[in-house]
Amino acid sequence: SQIADLRGVSAQDVYKQRHRLEVIPVYKTVDTCAGEFEAFTPYHYSTYDLESEVKARTRPAILILGSGPNRIGQGIEFDYSCVHACFALSAAGFDTIMVNCNPETVSTDYDTSDRLYFEPLTLEDVLEIYEAELKAGPVAGVIVQLGGQTPLGLAAGLKEAGVPILGTSPDAIALAEDRGKFGEILKASNLSAPAFGTAFSYQEALEVAQRIGYPVLVRPSFVLGGRGMQIVYDDASLSEFIEIATKINPEHPVLIDKFLDDAIEVDVDAVFDGEQMYLAGVMEHVEEAGIHSGDSACVIPAQSLSPEMLKEIEKATLKLAQSVGVRGLINIQFAISRGELFVIEANPRASRTVPFVSKATGIQVAKAAALIAGGKSIAELRMEGILPKYAVGIATGISVKEAVLPWNRFRRVDGQGVDSVLGPEMKSTGEVMGIAKSFGAAFAKSQIAAFGPLPKQGAIFISLSDKDKNNSIASVKELAELGFKLFATVGTHNLLNSNGVETELVAKHADKSNNPESISAVDLIGENKIALVINTPYGRGAQRDGRLIRTAAVQRGVPCITTVPGLKAAVEGIRALQQGGLTAQSIQEWHKR
DSSP states (O other), X not given: OHHHHHHTSOHHHHHXXXXXXXXXXXXXXXXXXXXXXXXXXXXXXXXXXXXXXXXXXXXXXXXEEOOOSOBTTBSHHHHHHHHHHHHHHHHTTOEEEEEOOOXXXXXXXXXXXXXXXXXXSSHHHHHHHHHHHHHHSOEEEEEOXXXXXXXXXXXXXXXXXXXXXXXXXXXXXXXXXXXXXXXXXXXXXXXXXXXXEEESSHHHHHHHHHHHOSSEEEEESSOSTTTTOEEEOSHHHHHHHHHHHOOOBTTXXXXXXXXXXXXXXXXXXXXXXXXXXXXXXXXXXXXXXXXXXXXXXXXXXXXXOOHHHHHHHHHHHHHHHHHHTOSEEEEEEEEEETTEEXXXXXXXXXXXXXXXXXXHHSOOHHHHHHHHHTTOOHHHHHHTTSSOSSSXXXXXXXXXXXXXXXXXXXXXXXXXXXXXXXXXXXXXXXXXXXXXXXXXXXXXXXXXXXXXXXXXXXXXXXXXXXXXXXXXXXXXXXXXXXXXXXXXXXXXXXXXXXXXXXXXXOBOGGGGGTOTTSOBHHHHHHTTOOSEEEXXXXXXXXXXXXXXXXXXXXXXXXXXXXXXXXXXXXXXXXXXXXXXOOOOOOHHHHHTO
C-alpha cells in the first residue's frame, strides 16, 4: 500500500506486478523451544528468500484470522474465540493455521494451533499466507468472524481474490455492516430502530439533528470501539463536535442517531446454522443505553426484563440471523425504551461478550461457531453434546461482567487526572466477572476484581443531575439506612432533605473563590473523608462542573459512580457485603451445582 501511494496506483496493481516479477515471500521458522527439544507449533515469519520452510501436510487446513494488536475496543476477548476455534477444529480433523501478529495473546502460544503465522492482518499478507498453505496441502477456507472487526473487513477482498470464506459470507457481512441495507432488513422484518441520518456537512448534520430531536448520538463512520462518538444535547454542542472531532467529507460522513434516554440496553449472542438458532445469552446492561457496551457492566440472566420481552428479543434475533444470512456467531445490541424494543446494531461475528456468556452458562459458544463454519449443524452439535438441547442458554446463578477502566493509569499535563465519566466511546482495557446466587453478591465480587471493594461504612458524597434526582431518592434512602453519612451539594441536599434523607451541605468547588473557608467535595475527597462518590452528569455543562469531583476521586482511589442504574447496583452490592457470606469457588465446581 505504501508503494501504491507513492506510485499513484492501487495496492492490487502493485500486488499483481510483484507476482508477475516473481517477488514472492517465503516463510521461515522460529523455533519456539530454542532448539532444546522439538517444537510442535512452528512460528512462521515472512521474508524474501529462495527457500520456504512451510512443510507439506495432508489434512485439510482452516486459516483463522486473529484480531491483530491489542488496543482499546479490540483485544483478548476476541482472542478467546480464536483459541477455542483452534481446539474445536483440530479435534474435528482440520489443521488449524493461526494468523496473528500479537505476542501477548493465547492464540499465539505454541500449543494452540498447528501452525502460526506471525504476520500483520492485511489483505496482502493474508493472501500470501493462503497461497503458501495451498502449496503445502488442501485448504478448506478462512474464518474471519472470530477476530473482531479487523479480519471482518478483509472478507470482501479475500472473496474477490478467490479465497473461500467459511461461515458467514462476505455478502451477508455487508448486509449487516451497511447502514442502508441493514435498515431495509429491519423494515422487512418489522423491527424498529432509533431514527437516524447521515450528514456530509454541518448544515446537513444540523437538519438531521433538528428533525430527529435532541439528544442525538453523533459519530464518524467506520470507527472501532466507539472512537469519536459523543452524545450532543443542542446545536452548539453539535457545532463543537463537527468542528473539533470530525473532518467531514464525502468519504467519511457523520452518522447521527436518536439517543434513547433512560433506555435499557441489552446484548445478545447467538449462533445460527441457516435453519436452527441457539441463543447463547441475553445480557442486560447495568448502565442505561448510551454507555459503550465495552464499558458497561452487564448481567446474566436479565434482572428487569419480563418473560414477554425476552421472548420478543429471541424472535427478533432469529429474524435478523435469517435475514442477514448468518452462519455462526451473531451479536445484536437492543435498547428497550418505554416498553418498545429497538435494534441498535448487529455484528455478524464474535463479540467481546462471548467469553462472558460462555463462562456464565458453561457452554463453549466459540467452539460451536467454529464447527458451524466448518460445516456442522446445530442439530449435530447437540447430538455431540457441544450445545445443549434447549434453545436458550441458561446461566448457573447470576453473573455480572464489569469493565476494567484505566483511570488511575493516566495523568493529565495539568495534574487534574482523567475524567471517569462513561459514554459512547469505549475506554475500558479489560473485564472481570463475579458469579453468585444473588445479584448484589455477584456485583460486589465484580467491583472487588475491577476497582476494589465497595465500602461497607463511612461517608458518601452525592451530586445528582436534575434528570436523575427523583429516580435516585429511594437508593439514597437505602444508603442512609445502611448507616452511611451523606454529603451533598445544594440542589441534591435540598431535594434529599425535603424527602426525609438527612445530608450535610458542602460547597461547590467553583464557589470557593467567594468563600475560601467553605468545604467542598474535592476537599473532603482530598482529606480521605469520602468512601464513595456518586456524581451523575447530564449534558455538556453538567459534565464539566463535575469533572473536578470525579478526577479527585480517581486520584485518591475512591469508587465513583456516574449513573443511576450503577447507584442502584452499588446499593445491592453494599448490602451483600454488609451481610457477609461472599464465597469463592472454581467456575468448574460452580457449574456442577
